[in-house]
Amino acid sequence: MKAALVDGSGTISALERIRTPHDGERTADAVLAAVAGTAERFALEHPEVVPVAAGLLVPGHVDDESGVGILSENLHWRNVPFRDRLESLIDLPVVFSHDVRGAGEAEYRLGAAAGFSDVVVMAIGTGVAGAIFIGGTLYTGGGMAGEMGHSRVADGPACACGGIGCLEAVASASAIARRYNARTGASVAGAKEVLSRAQAGDPDAVWVWETALDALALDLSHTVALLAPEAIVIAGGLSQAGPALFEPLARRLDDILTFHRRPQLLRATIGEDAGVIGAALRARDLIASRELTT
Amino acid sequence: MKAALVDGSGTISALERIRTPHDGERTADAVLAAVAGTAERFALEHPEVVPVAAGLLVPGHVDDESGVGILSENLHWRNVPFRDRLESLIDLPVVFSHDVRGAGEAEYRLGAAAGFSDVVVMAIGTGVAGAIFIGGTLYTGGGMAGEMGHSRVADGPACACGGIGCLEAVASASAIARRYNARTGASVAGAKEVLSRAQAGDPDAVWVWETALDALALDLSHTVALLAPEAIVIAGGLSQAGPALFEPLARRLDDILTFHRRPQLLRATIGEDAGVIGAALRARDLIASRELTT
Incomplete structure (x- = not known):
């Protein structure tokens, strides 16, 4: 878990990482307590800062509108009213969303996709999920949009x-x-090592890397045919591969597409702080909307 | 081509079909002249009706906002300002859109998908194309959204x-x-005959029909993963197959999906007049918006 204290100009004045407190069926309670603890520490360590709102992002199936974490299998929660519970705990207005949608919002408004209207941000890390922006607005699909990580693109695995x-x-x-x-009986720690081995000519690594690129290109071609976004931003750990990812991916996508509108294929620019920045943007929106209505 | 005279309540008081006047590079001119001719005939035959606006839908790549038919390969036009040219010809305000988006709008507002917010309407006939509605609004993607007919779902043909x-x-x-x-050397006229033969046990017909269903289900599963629409409406000629299409298609889609939000899979209810009704709805919107601003 990562938390930041962000001022009105978007500058991060404090940043904290804590281990997610896994506690079986009580994980949601433990997470909320940890968030409240962080807020308390920030208040003690930064007495000059008067917080006005908080943004909370979690993974899983999230209903942004009702502020409910509907389901996270990994974190063992179901239908937890995170927004209301955190508001009670920290006595601040809270905005609540999905981790990938929050980070995507930062890329959409301040990062790689700033200036585009119709955009898909796809985060590729331990999972694959996306955030869809249409005409300037996040589209959540009841919290279930952007699950292209669970599109069938191959016969297995x-x-x-x-x-x-x-x-x-x-x-x-x-x-x-x-x-x-x-495939090999090796025990590499991550995709970076597979890419290095592929670049060194290891045929198994080449096969794994290239079939991954084929799958990504096929999925993106479906996204382009359906939505014709102006830009597709790739974020998450895999985007750090840079040109070794983007160049062959763009070629493969181009080979599949015909008359379709070609999207700009962009690498996320905000990177690993996109989540906390997106959460802060949303919290700022919340304050602005309340000021407008009062 | 099909034209209708539609009153303020949505009732069709005259309907005319004319053959599309193919004339090579001049097809756009010929189409516009034919539309103007129809307007003139309607005026003569229905002197009691005072038309206040017109809606024009064409196929191909269409920019709804600028009113331009950007490209139709079959009809040999490129960058034709249909809206402005028709306004000059018939001296009425004209709204201009894509044939599938116009028909989709009728299904969305008055037909199968009335009452849903996030909807994909897919028309399957000589081609496959769709209209996407998000939060109550048509999304055009610069006129290039909804081209799922050109998503790769198989290795061929x-x-x-x-x-x-x-x-x-x-x-x-x-x-x-x-x-x-x-596959067979036969010369059946349409999909209906293939379905009949499949139902009679012809193994080639079964194979063709089932691989088509597999392809449709695979494409729909991508649409669901990405957009999680509340409803998917299937329109066009193929939808007339009814349960022989919808039941096995829903089963296949259900087999592919896991935790995804299941859409309602609906058969279009307005049918073959959806295009002229959608055009009339848009024309009515145009009038309403002009009244609001004057």
Whole structure:
């Protein structure tokens, strides 16, 4: 978990990382307590700062509108009213959203996609998920949009979600490492090592990396055919591969597409702080909307 | 081409079909002249009706906002300012859009999808194309959204667009007939005959029909993962297959999806007049917006 104290100009004046407090069925309670604890520490360490609102982002299935964490299998919660509970705990207005949508908002408004109207931000790390912006506005689909990580793009392997050949099971950073290890008996720690080995000519690494690129390009081609976004931003750990990812991916996408509107394929520019910046942007929006109505 | 005289309550008081006047590079001129001729005939035959606006829908790549038909390869036009030219010809305010988006709007506002907010309408006939509605509003993607007919869903066959395995090349009504004829040397006229033969046990017809359903389900599963629409409406000729289409399609889609939000899979209810009704709805919107601003 990561928390930041962000001022009105968007500058981060304090940043804290804490280990997510896994506690079985009580994980949501533990997470909320940890968030409240962080708020308290920030207040003690930065008495000059008077916080006016908080933004909270969590993974899983999230209903932004009602402020409820509907489901996280990894974190063992279901239908937790995070927004209302945190408001009670810290006595501040709270805005609540999904981690990828929050980070996507930062890329959309301040980062790689600033200046575009219709944009898909896709985060590729341990999983694959996205945020969709249309005509200047985030589209949440009841909290279920942007799950392209669970689109079928290949005949296999099986995905943790129960599906077959999901993008996330083929092309997430974790899947790239896992598939390479399964194929070779190696125990590389991540996709970066697979890419290095591929660049050094290891045929198994080449195969894993290229099939991941094929899967990503196929998925993006569906997104382009359906939505014709002006830009697609790729964020998350895998985007750090830079040109080794973007150049062959753009070529593959171009090979699949015909008359379609070609999107700009952009690398996220805000990077690992996009989540806390997105949360702060939303919190600022919340304050602005309350000022407008009072 | 089809034209209707529609009153303020949405009742069609006259309907005319005319053959599209193909005239090579001059087809746009010929189409505009034919539209103006129809308006003149309606005025003569219905002197009791005082038209206040017109809606014009065309196929191809259409920019709704600027009122321009950007490209139709079949109809040989490029960058034709249909809206402005028709306004000059008939001296009425004109609203201009894409045929599938116009028909989709009728299904969205008055037909199968009335009452839903986030909806994809997919028309399957000689081609496959869709209209996307998000939060109550049509999303056009610069006129290029909804081209799921040109999403790759199989390894083949080649598509007229230059792509490989496009949905339209596998599962449009035309493709179903064409693929059956190519496989068997038969010369069936349409998908309806292929379905009849499949139901009678013809193994080639079964294969063609089932691979079309597989392709449709795969494409819909991508749409669901990305957009999580509340409803997907299937319109166009193929939707007339009714339960023989919808039941196996829903089963296949359900087999692919896991935790995703399941859309309602609905058959279009307005049917073949959806285009003229959608055009009339848009024309009424245009009048309403002008009244608001004057």
